[in-house]
Amino acid sequence: MQIKPRQHLLDIWQAMARHSFDDGKLVRGDTDGLSSVADAERLLCILYPATEVPAFRLDQPDTTERDVLRALERVGSRLEIPPNLIAALTQFMRTHTGTDDSPTFSGGHYFRPAEPDGTVSHEQRQLGVVDSYSMSVTLCLATLGFLKVYEGTTTRPEVLKAVAELREATNARLTAAMISLLRSFTVNVFDAESEQGKRLIQVIGQGGQSDRIVLQQFSRRLRPLRATIIESLSRGIQVDEGIRDESQLFECGWAWGIVKDAPEITDLSVAVPGQPDGIADRLPYVYFTVTALDGIQDLFSDRTLTLGLLDADQQKLAEMLRLRWELSQQYWSAVARFGADRWPLEDLPWQTTGLRLESEYFSLTVAAILVHDLVRRKATDDDLTRTVAIMERLADRGRVTSRMTRRDTTLRLHTPGVTMPLAGSERAGGQLLWRMTDFSAQLLKRIIQLAELSRNIGAQDRLLRLAEQSFEHLWKRRIDEDEGAGLWDNIQAVYPDAKNVGNRLSWSITERVTECLVAARILYEQQPIRSPELAELARELLSEATHLFGKEQLEASAAADGSRARAMRSIESRLDHARNLVDDRPATAFALALPVLQELDTLAQARGAASQEV
């Protein structure tokens, strides 16, 4: 199924507007307001495409496209959509603000109890989580950009007041989210002889070499990173002194929430209320690292820079986050590709070293970091091709591109989903779990990112086919009736074996699919990959055609506007056009050259026939 970003996004918008808006107002469902993650995901379904896709902009009512207006009819008319969105965003900011006026980032019902019959207490629901910080960064940046443009188009005093109010709340939330991200970053130092150390050595060594050599390679390869961590990481984090010891192993990345004993950020020019004490263990999770990376990269996107969305404090925080962003990408990318032979990442499924979990989901998250790193460094073809193969295997093993067998245990990957314990959460009561159900959507997102990156026809073709298959799988999983029709997730549509799982509206999957479609648009916006072979052929075709045309021009032509003269002019202009295209779109140039050659041949043959007859 071909991905048509514009049409599919409009479908999602329409379904989303039908579900979530009534007469321009955001409807409050049962679970709304409980989890800041879900609420942010819901708003991003509209705001993210509106920020990233020019045709979907809503901040300039003058140029809002008609198909967009049709899809968002429930949100309001041309002039009412922006104020209604502002109202919905203001409602979100208000809901997720604590009693001391500080923004809150509750995980809410996304937290699960570890015990089968356990419960999650009210205090635990209020705990912040990296998903929410990261999602908030994206949402706040989208909101700030939206306000910046929209503000100039309106003169209504009540709307301008709402704009100012929302901007203030959004800025506060953005700063708080960035601070929380800083305080959730952690470096875990451990001994090679410890349980975790042994597991890490086993994962990266792939059993090929002795532990001592692996350890040596590790410290040599990661020496620059270690040095950066020692020298430059100081704010919002306390790094274990053990890091200075080269025989110690380490991991860096994001814990699930603010780390226990993480120092407060104090050197900002505007004081921020509420920097709650953390409780998370100093244990980086690959999953939360990917989540954080996704949000942080929006901080230095072109749009953020050109619109000047960050204030001085936020710029300072963004710098610090960028360093952590770089460090974790480099670390995990190195670990994923460790060694000379088989990459640890190619050994599916990935084993997490800290908590000893294994799942295709974790392979996917490690691959996601690798993709981030490849995007940043402009990957080599070899790295890319190997990553493509990993994606194909993950799609297959995750039963996205292949059939479920009877009593297939892979079903658990999708429903109920992969869970991981949140280390340290027991400090606030019972142990909590985090559950991921968006394997397919995450997979598609990374496939599209890779396809965007690939400049090699073979690899890109494989990726596109894979993307289309995954997308078809996801598109089938939309809920088809009742509440949330047109949104996700109806797992039974693709896995009939999934008994007892009804339609379950999932904003996280809906939001991921929206992101995928936005990324797919960027993919199509690029120039197609040109085939050098075809360019060569087209050039040769054109050369022959030009020659023959020159020869034909030697013949006398009768009238200036006769049919022959017109044919010659048409040939000339088509040849010109084809020559202009040969570098960028060789296949098109090739196709244009063929009829010209035919026509020239017809003229030559006709002349030949005449010379025989006379």
Place this chain on the structure above:
Amino acid sequence: MLVFAASDKGGTGRSVTSANLAYQRALTGDHVAYVDFDFGSPTAAAVFDVPGAMRGAKEHGLHSYLEGETAEPVRIDVWRQTEHPLLRTRPNQSGRLVLFPGDIGGGEFATGEEALERCVDLLLRLNSEFDVIFVDLSAGRSYAVDMVLAATAHPRMRALPFRWLVFHRWTRQHVIAASGLVHAEHGILRGGVERGHDEDALRAAIRFVRAAVPDPEAPSGPQVSSAQATWMQACDEALRRLAADHRIGDSVVLGIVPLEPILQWQEQLITEEDVLSTQIANKETLEALEEIARRLTDDTHWGRL
């Protein structure tokens, strides 16, 4: 409610469209007056098909009234005097539809204090008698425009609600011209402010109507090739951006009237009959006119942006 119909250039379909709007409002039950201030070329009578006043009234028209030559301008009851076969039977529930023609060969004239007072008198009187009063103004920044700007700023008229419709065709030149008529140095806005209007309030009462807009996607529209359709779409995009840059973008557009041969060539009222029985007019055109007529008094389409 007073509705002023203005345009920068001739040939924008201002008269024929506003006459159609008047007709639509009358059909829905409003008492409607159509005041022909198009001094120079009074043509409204032709649109309504009232033969006696085809080129304006012979005497006692609006010119004579404004110049003080007659105390009461002549009025024509369209339902009764039209020669249009379909209009002669006044539909049930319809309101009155009365035309106030200009004089034959009246031409433009300078307005003075007295003419202004008479204009105010007339509009006040019409306002108490009718629900909607369409005032068709000559093209460009004419005396007629100045007069009604002054009249609506007049202390006696302060409480009277009014709205402006600026008609323009959907081309580069017309877009720029229409924007100029409103926003330029000598535009309606500046002129209004000079005569005592509040700029924001006046701007909030101005909307645009795009006339004769070709739509390649309309099911009953002209049959065009895919290349033509693609080209038209791209041009339409560019024009919309141009309009937005000239502050007459989609958010201040009250409606769009499709390209319609009947309006172009015959300059007549489009009736349901034309769409349903003879099918000489497109359904979309009638719907567009009905919609604009409805939006005239729908506050969600007016006010500040």
